[in-house]
Amino acid sequence: MDPSPIVALFVAAFLSAATSDAFQTECYTANGKDYRGRQNQTFLQGGKPCLYWNETLQHPYNTVKYPNGEGGLGKHNYCRNPDGDVRPWCYIADHEDGIYWKYCDIPTCRMPGSLGCFTDSGEPPTLTGTSETSNKLTIQNCISFCRKQKYKLAGMESGYACFCGNDLDYRLHGEAASSECNHVCFGDHTQPCGGDGRVIIFDTRVGACGGNYTSPSAVVYSPDFPDNYNTGRACYWTIQVPGASAILFNFTFFEIIDQTDMVELLDGHTNHVVARFDGRNPPRSAINITADFVILYFYSDRTNQAQGFAVLYQALKAPEPRPKEEDKGVGGEASLPASTAEPSLESVTGKSNDSTAGQSSQILYVITSSPTMPDHNMPVWTIYALAALLTLTVIAMIAKLLLHITVKSPTIPSISSSEACSQNEPWIIFYRPSTISFFKKKLKNHHGDLSPLVGN
Ligand SMILES: *[C@@H]1O[C@H](CO)[C@@H](O)[C@H](O)[C@H]1NC(C)=O
Ligand SMILES: *[C@@H]1O[C@H](CO)[C@@H](O)[C@H](O)[C@H]1NC(C)=O
Ligand SMILES: *[C@@H]1O[C@H](CO)[C@@H](O)[C@H](O)[C@H]1NC(C)=O
Ligand SMILES: *[C@@H]1O[C@H](CO)[C@@H](O)[C@H](O)[C@H]1NC(C)=O
Ligand SMILES: *[C@@H]1O[C@H](CO)[C@@H](O)[C@H](O)[C@H]1NC(C)=O
Numbered sequence: 001m002d003p004s005p006i007v008a009l010f011v012a013a014f015l016s017a018a019t020s021d022a023f024q025t026e027c028y029t030a031n032g033k034d035y036r037g038r039q040n041q042t043f044l045q046g047g048k049p050c051l052y053w054n055e056t057l058q059h060p061y062n063t064v065k066y067p068n069g070e071g072g073l074g075k076h077n078y079c080r081n082p083d084g085d086v087r088p089w090c091y092i093a094d095h096e097d098g099i100y101w102k103y104c105d106i107p108t109c110r111m112p113g114s115l116g117c118f119t120d121s122g123e124p125p126t127l128t129g130t131s132e133t134s135n136k137l138t139i140q141n142c143i144s145f146c147r148k149q150k151y152k153l154a155g156m157e158s159g160y161a162c163f164c165g166n167d168l169d170y171r172l173h174g175e176a177a178s179s180e181c182n183h184v185c186f187g188d189h190t191q192p193c194g195g196d197g198r199v200i201i202f203d204t205r206v207g208a209c210g211g212n213y214t215s216p217s218a219v220v221y222s223p224d225f226p227d228n229y230n231t232g233r234a235c236y237w238t239i240q241v242p243g244a245s246a247i248l249f250n251f252t253f254f255e256i257i258d259q260t261d262m263v264e265l266l267d268g269h270t271n272h273v274v275a276r277f278d279g280r281n282p283p284r285s286a287i288n289i290t291a292d293f294v295i296l297y298f299y300s301d302r303t304n305q306a307q308g309f310a311v312l313y314q315a316l317k318a319p320e321p322r323p324k325e326e327d328k329g330v331g332g333e334a335s336l337p338a339s340t341a342e343p344s345l346e347s348v349t350g351k352s353n354d355s356t357a358g359q360s361s362q363i364l365y366v367i368t369s370s371p372t373m374p375d376h377n378m379p380v381w382t383i384y385a386l387a388a389l390l391t392l393t394v395i396a397m398i399a400k401l402l403l404h405i406t407v408k409s410p411t412i413p414s415i416s417s418s419e420a421c422s423q424n425e426p427w428i429i430f431y432r433p434s435t436i437s438f439f440k441k442k443l444k445n446h447h448g449d450l451s452p453l454v455g456n
């Protein structure tokens with residue numbers, strides 16, 4: 001009479017119900033930097049109207065400074081996140097304490113795998129499993145911590161606390177507005193890590209290196225998402241949907257910057273590589289694979305990490321055996337628009353003689369034996385070029401660091417003091433998330449050059 005398998009089943013059912021909402025979301029990143037929706041006020045009902053980005057010339061973010069649509073800016077007044085904040089925001093006409101912008105609470109912007117922001121009184125905690133605190137907390141640090149202990153849920157609070165659990169009743173504690181989970185993660189100031197008495201909860205499958213999917217649709221994230229993927233990752237996910245005639249893959253987020261990191265889709269039965277994407281060759285349309293079993297493979301080398309990808313897959317049911325009426329002229333006519341309706345679709349069969357098919361045995365080797373990939377087939381000149389590039393990057397980074405130290409240190413001494421005493425508890429006192437949030441607010445109003453994340 002052990003109830004845990006039943007509980008696990010319920011959690012699984014619940015989580016898959018949550019991911020079926022994936023088709024409604026307009027965000028696949030945790031901070032909504034990919035939001036391109038049309039909400040133009042800070043709250044859907046009764047929010048403050050947003051200013052047009054082509055009319056905010058007195059502020060750092062406007063279309064004169066970023067004329068090429070960087071960060072989604074344009075001649076509109078929709079909420080955007082061009083500076084890597086924890087969620088989309090916009091400038092507003094009036095101000096509070098000299099702050100001329102506000103976060104937007106956008107119901108349609110929730111990354112699949114994020115279950116929302118919930119209240120946590122602590123008695124008992126909303127997630128009752130293990131917990132830890134860390135001044136290097138990121139969303140994925142917490143998720144990995146919980147995933148390693150086989151929990152299904154991970155929650156972050158106040159920027160530095162991490163809670164694990166399988167508790168189904170987290171919703172009973174009350175859902176809060178997403179804007180109440182705006183504290184930055186101490187380990188990454190571009191991610192939201194809950195609030196005071198507010199826990200932001202994630203499915204621990206987000207950012208796992210591999211997994212097995214059988215539900216008709218889901219979103220698979222690159223390893224370590226929403227952090228950058230680690231070096232030397234070789235991960236694979238199986239997507240096997242019984243009864244499916246085809247599986248459609250839509251890369252809703254793709255950020256891989258070099259050619260040596262890659263994503264592949266393989267026919268699960270033949271292990272043929274059907275599609276391969278890297279920094280030079282990003283996915284440009286959805287991929288329709290006529291198979292019920294697909295393997296998604298990801299590989300990263302030792303340099304140039306990036307945030308990775310989110311891929312939404314949707315299995316298409318095998319068509320029911322049709323009665324004869326399809327042979328009549330009407331049926332043929334009706335099916336014509338269906339085939340031309342989505343010209344952006346790339347239709348590939350599992351038996352495609354892709355030019356990269358020669359490599360598939362290597363991939364298969366990786367999959368079936370060990371998760372390390374030999375990278376000895378690199379010409380010597382590439383190594384010299386890479387070394388030169390690395391040197392330049394290091395110089396650039398040092399220069400940038402020096403610049404930052406000279407510009408920033410007078411304004412926020414608390415950060416450097418927190419580094420000094422990070423071994424003990426007192427850092428919590430110095431390094432409040434609100435300090436960082438406040439610092440960010442200052443940046444957005446004044447010197448924009450200090451927050452150069454637009455367009456990256
Ligand atoms: C926001 O957009 C809606 C519809 O797109 C429009 O009717 C409304 O006037 C806009 N509000 C503002 C403040 O621009
Ligand atoms: C900004 O863009 C809007 C929408 O296209 C337009 O109505 C408005 O006149 C523009 N403002 C300026 C200052 O160009
Ligand atoms: C996926 O299935 C394979 C084969 O059944 C198994 O070895 C592997 O551990 C599973 N992976 C996960 C993450 O459950
Ligand atoms: C892929 O997903 C994006 C974002 O949800 C959507 O806008 C786009 O239409 C989808 N593409 C296809 C071909 O389904
Ligand atoms: C994908 O391919 C299958 C089989 O070739 C086809 O039935 C289906 O209509 C295609 N789906 C889309 C969205 O093109």
Ligand SMILES: *[C@@H]1O[C@H](CO)[C@@H](O)[C@H](O)[C@H]1NC(C)=O
Pocket residue numbers: 352353354355
């Ligand atoms: C398949 O092979 C044919 C003949 O060798 C070639 O013309 C075609 O481009 C190949 N298709 C792909 C997708 O590589």
Ligand SMILES: [Ca+2]
Pocket residue numbers: 258260261300301302303304305
């Ligand atoms: Ca790389």
